[in-house]
Amino acid sequence: MRAVILAAGQGTRLLPFTRDHPKCLVPVAGKAILDRQLEALIANGITDITVIGGYRIDRLEQHLSQMPARARPGLLCNPFWPVANSISSVWTARAMLDEDFCLLNGDTIFSADLVGAALAAAPQGVGLVIEPTEDFQLDDMLVAVDGTKVRAVGKTLPEGEAGYRSLGFIIAKGSGPQSYCAALSDVICADGGHGRFHHAIIDHLAWDGSVAAIPVSGAGWIEIDRPDDIARWQAD
Numbered sequence: 001m002r003a004v005i006l007a008a009g010q011g012t013r014l015l016p017f018t019r020d021h022p023k024c025l026v027p028v029a030g031k032a033i034l035d036r037q038l039e040a041l042i043a044n045g046i047t048d049i050t051v052i053g054g055y056r057i058d059r060l061e062q063h064l065s066q067m068p069a070r071a072r073p074g075l076l077c078n079p080f081w082p083v084a085n086s087i088s089s090v091w092t093a094r095a096m097l098d099e100d101f102c103l104l105n106g107d108t109i110f111s112a113d114l115v116g117a118a119l120a121a122a123p124q125g126v127g128l129v130i131e132p133t134e135d136f137q138l139d140d141m142l143v144a145v146d147g148t149k150v151r152a153v154g155k156t157l158p159e160g161e162a163g164y165r166s167l168g169f170i171i172a173k174g175s176g177p178q179s180y181c182a183a184l185s186d187v188i189c190a191d192g193g194h195g196r197f198h199h200a201i202i203d204h205l206a207w208d209g210s211v212a213a214i215p216v217s218g219a220g221w222i223e224i225d226r227p228d229d230i231a232r233w234q235a236d
Contacts, residue, residue, distance in 0.1 A: 001119070001173075003046050004096055005037060005073075006089040006198065007106025008054025008081040021059040024051075024106035026224060032063065033224055036109045038073065041102075043112035044119060049073035050096050051106070052089040054081030084194040090201065091188055097177050103198075105168035107224050114220035115169075124174035127212040128153070128202050130164040131221075139223075141166040141199050143213075150211040153203040164213070166199060167221055171214065179210060 007024035024034040034051070041049060051073050053060040064072055078092040090103070097103075102119070104110070118129045128150050130143045142162035144152040153166060172180045183204045187193050205211050 001046055001100045001102060002048035002050070002096060003041050004090075004093045004101060004103045005034070005049065005051045005106050006086055006093075006103065007034065007060070008052050008078040008089045008092075009086070009106075010055040020056065022053065022055050022057070022106075023224070025059060025063055028109065028224060033107060033109055034060075034063070037104060037106070040110045040112040040115045042071070044116045046102070047071070050093060051075050052078050052092050054078040054089070080194065085196055086198040087184070087188050087196045087200060088194055090184055090198045094181060094184060097172070097181050097184075099177060100173045101177060102172075103170040105223070108168055109222050109224065110167075110169070111220040114216055118169060118171065118214055118216060121214050122171040122173060123212050124176065125172070125212060126176040126180050126202070126205055126210060127171045127173075127214045129167045129169035129171070129214045129216060131167060131216055132164050134163075136162070136165060141168065141197070145213045145215075146209075148213055149209045150202065150206045150213050151209075152206055153199045155197075164215065166202075167216070168199075168223070170202065179205060 007022055009023060025032045038049065053075055057077055061075060064075055076092055078089045080088040141153060141155055142157045143150060143164040143166050144157055144161045145164055180201065183201045187196055187200050187204050202211055
């Protein structure tokens, strides 16, 4: 399996930490978010990794160049990051999505155990890693589930419909990559498609029951959106 990390944005809510380098390079307890992600993936045997950069990609290239060549992930530039949303980074990576893959947001720290559990639980097809909650945060991507299937994904689902939040961690196996790429094309080529979050691809697939719900619970991950999140991770 290969991994794609979406890390093209600046992360303005993390200013001043992102004034000079992309969000994925913000240090948390002395180690960049990206380095923590790479460690979790490699610990689970995933070494075919590509990072999608954009904002201050020169800083990202410099950071990756310091890694041993055999362990260094690939780097692709999303030139549309200032005028498009995260779906444009998936579009940039589309050539990498022709076989089993997992896709992660570049601002989220995952433990190696969580990554391993999600990979082990993922069935054939497309799956979304989710967490049950009643305490939604402002920026959460909400998820509605019906049995073992994701039914809808979005930031503005009707009150009471969503019982889960997305971890931004997608796993595609078997026929999943082909289905995911077809949905990517449908969504980004529609009116306003370039402005969609990449979760719109999952929502598109979910309407016919094509996305498996992969629930996890407890500690093991945190999205770094604001300076307070760094302090919270270190405290936990």
